[in-house]
Amino acid sequence: MAISILASAGCGSESGAATEKSVDVSKFxxxxxxxxPQDPTTTDPAKRARLIEGLRLGDVLPVASDIDSTLVRNASSTNVFVEPYDFDDMINVDHFADDAPGFTVGFATSGRPAKDPFLGYTLTNAVMIFDSEPAAATAAAALVRRGFWMADKGAQVEPVQSxxxxxxxxxxxxxEQRFASWYPTxxxxxxxxxxxxxNRVVEHDLGVPPEPAPLALTDKAIDITLDRLKTFQPTPSDKLTALPLDPDGMVRLVLPRPAGDQTANGFTGSxxxxGALHTVGDTAMYRALFxxxxxxxxxxxxxxxxRTKDETAAQYFQDTxxxxxxxxxxAPPAGLPSARCTKYHGPDEHAAxxxxxxSFGRYVATVVxxxxxDAYQRISAQYAILANSK
Incomplete structure (x- = not known):
């Protein structure tokens, strides 16, 4: 399971930062x-290119709170997805290859009004890129016919027109109290x-037509997403592998992901x-912090x-x-007193x-x-990568 490290935050804490000159990375x-630092490479250029295209898309798409300001809690378990099964908690993917030929990559965001997943409602908004306009139109029609992920369980479904x-x-x-839309553009x-x-949990309002709330919210989500997509130019399919593996120089500086590792949101990239707001817990708090x-x-x-604006900002970010x-x-790992390490004791059974x-210079690193x-070794190696990048 991908772990969102920036899921929660509180007030600032007392800084334990030490001067960089007092640290001997050779003893870590x-x-x-x-x-x-390691320049990124890939054994699967085509899949890696699709991932990079998806991250480019995430940088422009609205977060849920951009659509409805009350949806400040991130509810996403998946953001960028290059395979349909990465998004199978939302759509029926049993026949995705037949229904959606030409699929390139997608990016999803999701939000709710409270940390408790059973309060209010959840809005999920995603964009899928296809290799052509006809492929996108064909896929939208096929996916709506296939319906929700639980369609094979006999859920009642009614068509709606905007x-x-x-x-x-x-x-x-x-x-099921679910409303969904597929809009090709x-x-x-x-x-x-x-x-x-x-509504579903307390079993009230069942069968009430979706007008106005879900339909009005969906129309708003489409409008805002369309506006954001004006700033995004999809890469031609035959040019995808020419996309730079490390467009802003961050991947070479981040601790490489061991094989099979699914921490830190489960993907490698920037x-x-x-775009990072899609991956944090409280989008309003983190927007202000950013x-x-x-x-x-x-x-x-x-x-x-x-990466923050300067060393002071990085230390503030770490402390907040x-x-x-x-x-x-x-206790921190041996030789690195400025690291802040914690053990989780709380209600989230999925928390690492x-x-x-x-922090190091203008950078802040976190590992789980x-x-x-292993946490000690990861943070020590990450610090050494930053120190050795000078």
Missing amino acids: DTGSYPTK TQHAGAQMIWAPT GRFVIFTMVDQIE LDHH DKTGVDSFGYGGGILV AFVSRFQHQI PFTCTV SQQQQ
Whole structure:
């Protein structure tokens, strides 16, 4: 399971930063992790290119709170997806290859009003890129016929028509309280789903027509997404592999992801300050923090690397972003006293037990692990990579 490291935050804490000159990276225990920057390579150029295209898309798409300001809690388990099964909690992917030939990549974001997933409703908004306009139109029609992921369980589904977006293909599942739309535009398909979880849980309002709330919200999501897509030019299919592997130099500096590792959102790449909002817990809080500290890029690998405007901003980010009442501080790894390491004691059964953070210059790094020693080795190696990049 991908772990969102920036899921929660609290007030600032007392800084334990040490001067860089007092640290001897040659004495670190880094295990088998590398300690120097590595230019990214790939054994699958086509798949890697699709991933980079998806991250480019994420940098422009709205987060849920851009569509409805009350949806400040990130509810995404998946952001960028190059395979349909990465998005199978939202759409029926059993016949995706037949239904959606020409699919390139997608990016999804999701939000709800509260940390409790059973309060209010969840909005999921995604864009899928196809290799041609006809492929996108064909896919939208096929996917709406296939319906929700639980369609094979016999869920009742009714068609809905938008007066604002005649080309949108929409369905409403009253017993499930789910409303979904597939809207083809150019090489894109905009997928929007409103999941009225609280209604379903308390079993009221079942069967009420989706007008006005889910339909009006979906129309708004489509309009805002269309406006953002004006700034995005999809890469021609035959040019995808020419996309740079490390467009802003962050991937070479982030700790490489070990084979099979699914921490730090489960992908390797970078997002800009807006794109990174799709991956954090409280988008309103982090938007303000990004602005205050001048964050311009996030790198994702075997941890997360954040680039701020300067050293002071990086230290403030570290002291602010990674504080939670469920994180109890433990000793830092040997030789790296400025690292802040914690062990999780709280209600989230999916939370990684151990987290370590550290700042270096204008960068802030964070890693998580199931094992304390592995967390120590990861943060030590990440610090060494930054120190050796000078």
